[in-house]
Amino acid sequence: MALGFLLALASPLFADAAAQVTPKAMVPGAAPADPVGDLITYSGKYATVLPLLPGPYDPRIASLVAYMLEKAHYSQHPLDDEMAGRFLRRYLDTLDPTHSLFLASDVKEFDKYRPNLPEMTLQEGNTLPAREIFARFLQRVEERVEFVAGLLKENHFDFTGTDGFAPDRKKAAWPEDMAAAHALWREYLRYEYLVEKLNKEKPDEIIKRLSARYKRLLRGWGELDSDDILELYLTSLAQGYDPHSDYMGKSQLENFAISMKLSLFGIGALLKDDDGYCKIDSLVTGGPAERSKKLKPGDRIIAVQQTNQEPVEIIGWKLNKVVELIRGPKGTPITLTIIPATATDSSVRKTVTLIRDEIQLEDQAAKGKIIEAPTPAGKTTRFGVIDLPSFYAGFDLAGGKNKEKAEPRSCSADVAKLLKKFAEEKVAGVILDLRRNGGGSLEEAIRLTGLFIKDGPVVQVRDRDHDVSVESDDDSSVAYDGPLIVLTSRFSASASEILAAALQDYGRALVVGDRKTHGKGTVQTIYELNRFSNRFPKDVNPGALKVTIRKFYRVNGASTQLKGVTPDIVLPSVANYLETGEDVDDYALPWDTIDSAKFTPLDRIQPLLPELRRRTEARQASDKDFTYVREDIALYRKLQADKTITLNEQARLKEKQDDEARVKAREAERKARPPSQDKVYEISLKQAGLPGLPAPDAQTNAPLAKLDGNTNAAKAAAADDSDTSDNEKAPVVDVTLDETQRILLDLISLWNEPKPTVPMAAATAEK
Numbered sequence: 001m002a003l004g005f006l007l008a009l010a011s012p013l014f015a016d017a018a019a020q021v022t023p024k025a026m027v028p029g030a031a032p033a034d035p036v037g038d039l040i041t042y043s044g045k046y047a048t049v050l051p052l053l054p055g056p057y058d059p060r061i062a063s064l065v066a067y068m069l070e071k072a073h074y075s076q077h078p079l080d081d082e083m084a085g086r087f088l089r090r091y092l093d094t095l096d097p098t099h100s101l102f103l104a105s106d107v108k109e110f111d112k113y114r115p116n117l118p119e120m121t122l123q124e125g126n127t128l129p130a131r132e133i134f135a136r137f138l139q140r141v142e143e144r145v146e147f148v149a150g151l152l153k154e155n156h157f158d159f160t161g162t163d164g165f166a167p168d169r170k171k172a173a174w175p176e177d178m179a180a181a182h183a184l185w186r187e188y189l190r191y192e193y194l195v196e197k198l199n200k201e202k203p204d205e206i207i208k209r210l211s212a213r214y215k216r217l218l219r220g221w222g223e224l225d226s227d228d229i230l231e232l233y234l235t236s237l238a239q240g241y242d243p244h245s246d247y248m249g250k251s252q253l254e255n256f257a258i259s260m261k262l263s264l265f266g267i268g269a270l271l272k273d274d275d276g277y278c279k280i281d282s283l284v285t286g287g288p289a290e291r292s293k294k295l296k297p298g299d300r301i302i303a304v305q306q307t308n309q310e311p312v313e314i315i316g317w318k319l320n321k322v323v324e325l326i327r328g329p330k331g332t333p334i335t336l337t338i339i340p341a342t343a344t345d346s347s348v349r350k351t352v353t354l355i356r357d358e359i360q361l362e363d364q365a366a367k368g369k370i371i372e373a374p375t376p377a378g379k380t381t382r383f384g385v386i387d388l389p390s391f392y393a394g395f396d397l398a399g400g401k402n403k404e405k406a407e408p409r410s411c412s413a414d415v416a417k418l419l420k421k422f423a424e425e426k427v428a429g430v431i432l433d434l435r436r437n438g439g440g441s442l443e444e445a446i447r448l449t450g451l452f453i454k455d456g457p458v459v460q461v462r463d464r465d466h467d468v469s470v471e472s473d474d475d476s477s478v479a480y481d482g483p484l485i486v487l488t489s490r491f492s493a494s495a496s497e498i499l500a501a502a503l504q505d506y507g508r509a510l511v512v513g514d515r516k517t518h519g520k521g522t523v524q525t526i527y528e529l530n531r532f533s534n535r536f537p538k539d540v541n542p543g544a545l546k547v548t549i550r551k552f553y554r555v556n557g558a559s560t561q562l563k564g565v566t567p568d569i570v571l572p573s574v575a576n577y578l579e580t581g582e583d584v585d586d587y588a589l590p591w592d593t594i595d596s597a598k599f600t601p602l603d604r605i606q607p608l609l610p611e612l613r614r615r616t617e618a619r620q621a622s623d624k625d626f627t628y629v630r631e632d633i634a635l636y637r638k639l640q641a642d643k644t645i646t647l648n649e650q651a652r653l654k655e656k657q658d659d660e661a662r663v664k665a666r667e668a669e670r671k672a673r674p675p676s677q678d679k680v681y682e683i684s685l686k687q688a689g690l691p692g693l694p695a696p697d698a699q700t701n702a703p704l705a706k707l708d709g710n711t712n713a714a715k716a717a718a719a720d721d722s723d724t725s726d727n728e729k730a731p732v733v734d735v736t737l738d739e740t741q742r743i744l745l746d747l748i749s750l751w752n753e754p755k756p757t758v759p760m761a762a763a764t765a766e767k
Contacts, residue, residue: 035211039149042215046142046222051131055226059125060535061542065234065247066122068527073241074464074548074589084117086240086587091133094236098169100184101140104176110136121237130233131226138221143178144185145218151186152207157193159649165191166644190647197649198656223318231543242548243585244524250541251320253528254327258361260440261394261409266327267334268359269295276316277302277339284361288354295352298341302349305335328356364389366411368418368683370425370693373745383429383744384422384683385737386415391440391448391495411440412447414685419451419479421688429483429748431740432499435513439494442523442552446471449502451479452509457597458502460553461523468553470597483747484509487740488567490575493518493582500565501554507603510612510747511567512740514575519582521561522589523550551589557596561589568609569616569743571736572629574636608750615746616739625735628666670733 032038066079077083088110096102113120113129120126165187166172175181189210196206224232227249234247248256258264268287269280277300283290304325305311314322326334335353339346368386375381394408415432422430442459449458450473457472486500486509497517503509529542536542553559562583570576582588620626646652680697687694 035208036149036153039145039152039211039215043142043145043149043218046138046218049135049139049142051128051135052226052229054127054131055230057536057540057542058127058226058230060533061125061230061529062121062127062234063123063125064529064533064542065545066118066237068532068545069238069241069245069547070122072464072527072545072547072549073245074522074550075241076464077241079118079122079237081115081118083240084114087117087121087237088114088129090240090586091130091233091236094232095134095137096140096174098167099172099174100169100181100188101137101144102174103140103178103181104174106136106140107174127230127233130229134224134229134232140181141218141221144181145214147182147185148189148214149211151189152211155203155207157190159190159194159197159647159652162646162648163187164644164646167191168643187647191645194647194649194652198652238545238547240587242522242587242589243582244520244522244546245548246546247543248546249543251324253526253541253544256526256546259364259390260392263358263360263409264327265330265356265358266323267354267356269326271301271319271322273319274300278314278317278319278322280341284359287359288357292352292354294354295336295338296341300339300341301336302339303337305337307333311335311337330356330358332356362685364392365409365685366414366418367685368422368688369697370422370427370681370683371741372679372681373741374677375745381429381745381748382425382427383431383741383748384418384425384427385431385433385741386418387433388415388437390437391444393441393444410447411444412451415448416451416479417685417688418683421683423480425693427482429485429744429751430480431485431487431737431744432509433487433737434492434496434500435487435489435736437492437496438518439496439520442471442495442498445495445498446473449473449499450475452481452484452503453506453602454478456506456599457555459498460555460557460594460597461550462553462594463550468594483744483751485740485744485747486511487737488513488517488565489573489736490514490516490578490580491518492565493520494522497521497560497565498552501560504565504568504605505554505556505601506599507601507605510569510605510609510743511565512569512571512743513567513736514573515570516566516581517560517564518580519560519562519564519588521552521559521582521591522548523552524548548589553594555597555599557594559591559593562591568605569613571616571739572620572626572633573736574629574632577633577636577640608747611750612743612746616743619739619742623739624669625733625738629735631662 070077070079079087092102092107092110110129110133113133117129120129167188175184192210192213193206196209201209231247231249231252238245238247266287267289268284269289270282270284271278272281273279280289280295280297280299280301282297283295289295301322302315303311303313304322306328312325314325326336328334333353333355335351337349337351339348340350366386366388368384370382370384372380372382388411390411392409392411394410419430442461446458453473455473455476457470459471460468461471462468484503486503488496488500488511492500492513497520500509500511500517504511524546526544526546528544530536530540533542551559551561564581681693681695682697683694
């Protein structure tokens with residue numbers, strides 16, 4: 001009844017082509033001559049906000065979700081007064097995470113719902129609090145926009161004082177009254193205005209940009225319908241149990257399935273909203289839209305026509321509704337009416353008919369590269385790097401819109417293809433990069449771990465009755481048996497942590513990265529609601545509940561919940577100081593331990609670890625890029641200590657100039673370095689099946705151009721190259737990956753040397 005076990009943090013939204021009707025009076029067109037006047041007029045549409053009516057199946061959905069959470073969630077926590085308090089608070093924080101819109105009096109008033117929430121939700125399926133609270137929220141948004149419009153119309157902003165603004169308000173109190181809200185909204189607008197001014201925008205352009213921003217804010221919330229509000233509300237209930245339980249409506253469920261199987265049926269176009277128009281942002285290579293040569297980025301879709309039906313005008317629709325309209329069964333036609341991007345007159349119309357097909361989202365699949373690096377002895381060493389964004393797998397919905405079965409996807413099978421290619425090209429070592437991998441399929445995590453060990457337990461799983469099962473790799477074959485590094489970060493979560501922990505416990509791989517991983521040690525499954533109740537018509541998709549049903553544990557018995565996986569070698573990074581991870585999430589489940597499983601460690605890493613650490617620490621002490629990282633850490637920690645940002649223009653300008661000078665000095669130093677002698681060969685899954693290697697990457701003999709992501713300064717260095725005389729992009733180094741590659745070369749050199757005896761227990765205690 002459930003669709004596999006999931007370990008994903010979150011699923012991205014894949015838009016192939018659809019979204020909710022906006023106020024009818026809003027007709028997008030040319031940019032307004034008076035942007036502030038347009039903002040005032042638009043905000044007037046929400047001057048009177050009434051609660052939306054519930055959807056016809058909302059009571060059934062709400063009651064069923066509440067019942068299933070009580071019965072299926074790992075904690076077995078009843079929907080009682082404590083959970084009602086979490087539920088209500090989570091909903092308020094979902095709508096107003098910065099505590100800047102609701103008034104303290106609003107929050108006090110909403111507390112009247114708390115005593116009756118369990119009965120209202122579980123017994124009656126009554127969602128009145130969701131709609132009434134949202135109506136008040138939308139009223140406050142409109143009041144803020146109206147207030148901001150008045151300030152923009154006056155256009156009198158002073159930045160000569162000594163006052164400041166604290167944008168991080170997650171833990172702040174809500175404004176006491178409307179006067180306090182106005183003071184907060186005024187300071188936030190001044191902060192936004194000063195940011196634009198420091199970027200050398202002209203006053204008229206600043207007014208235009210901020211007016212458009214606040215119009216988008218109001219429009220975005222104003223477009224939500226009863227289905228959207230129900231999803232926000234019931235997700236707040238689910239996340240009162242733990243951060244990874246969610247209610248997913250029809251659209252979100254379909255997008256989640258797409259993110260897991262990396263495919264969909266549609267035309268292969270990524271869309272974005274452009275002031276009420278549905279604009280094509282990019283085309284998927286090889287998809288129907290790209291193959292037709294009739295569509296291109298910038299085209300605006302204004303109508304959609306199905307076979308034997310009249311065209312449906314979609315101007316002003318929400319994007320997800322347009323996506324639903326354009327997706328459809330493989331082999332069926334769809335006709336789009338567009339305004340071409342090249343049209344000089346917006347009245348120009350063009351119709352394009354396409355045949356839907358299966359779209360493979362290859363950008364989200366595993367990919368590799370082979371790097372050929374010179375050694376001090378004058379030879380070269382080849383090693384491979386695999387970037388795995390998620391543990392994807394086939395995921396089909398019983399009640400899905402399209403009944404065709406997509407081509408099965410398996411991240412472990414894809415990684416095996418890359419490893420086979422690496423073996424053919426005689427790589428001496430491999431890095432598995434999981435830094436941006438938030439999880440996915442539990443089964444795939446086990447299979448992928450099995451590519452590197454002969455057989456044995458991979459993870460232990462305990463259910464809500466505290467029964468423990470051991471999930472093992474039963475395949476004795478090994479895809480790769482050489483030097484291996486697993487590269488992690490604070491954003492590596494769930495299935496990534498299972499794999500990293502197992503290979504670390506076996507002593508099979510060296511784990512390198514931030515001081516610990518995310519710390520998500522829970523297992524979710526998907527329950528489609530129409531499988532649990534016959535009270536929904538066959539043509540109605542009531543969505544699904546993603547619920548935490550188990551906790552997983554390392555083979556040594558320790559949970560990764562909250563504490564994550566500690567690398568064998570920790571590299572300096574600003575991410576080590578970010579307030580992110582399971583340990584800062586509300587209502588996260590606790591850390592604990594169980595008995596160790598029976599397994600035989602390979603003990604390949606611990607004997608080498610002291611020497612590997614000594615070498616990397618020696619490099620870090622003199623490496624210029626790590627000097628920059630340490631500088632950025634010191635700057636970030638200083639900003640952490642002082643959360644207030646000054647609104648004095650001269651002081652901010654001095655800070656900006658100092659930042660720019662620091663970035664440019666780094667750019668100049670990096671440009672002066674000798675060119676890299678490494679040869680880099682990009683290996684896609686398609687390339688992995690072809691003989692030989694492709695041509696080396698064009699940037700092989702230039703400084704590396706990979707964004708480290710550690711600091712805002714690094715991002716600025718990547719973006720700001722306007723003053724470079726040769727118009728070349730400034731070299732931006734991925735410090736973590738660069739040093740991990742050097743550690744891998746050390747590991748390769750030590751791999752076959754006689755190893756000193758270091759007992760596993762002693763080595764673990766030392767770490």
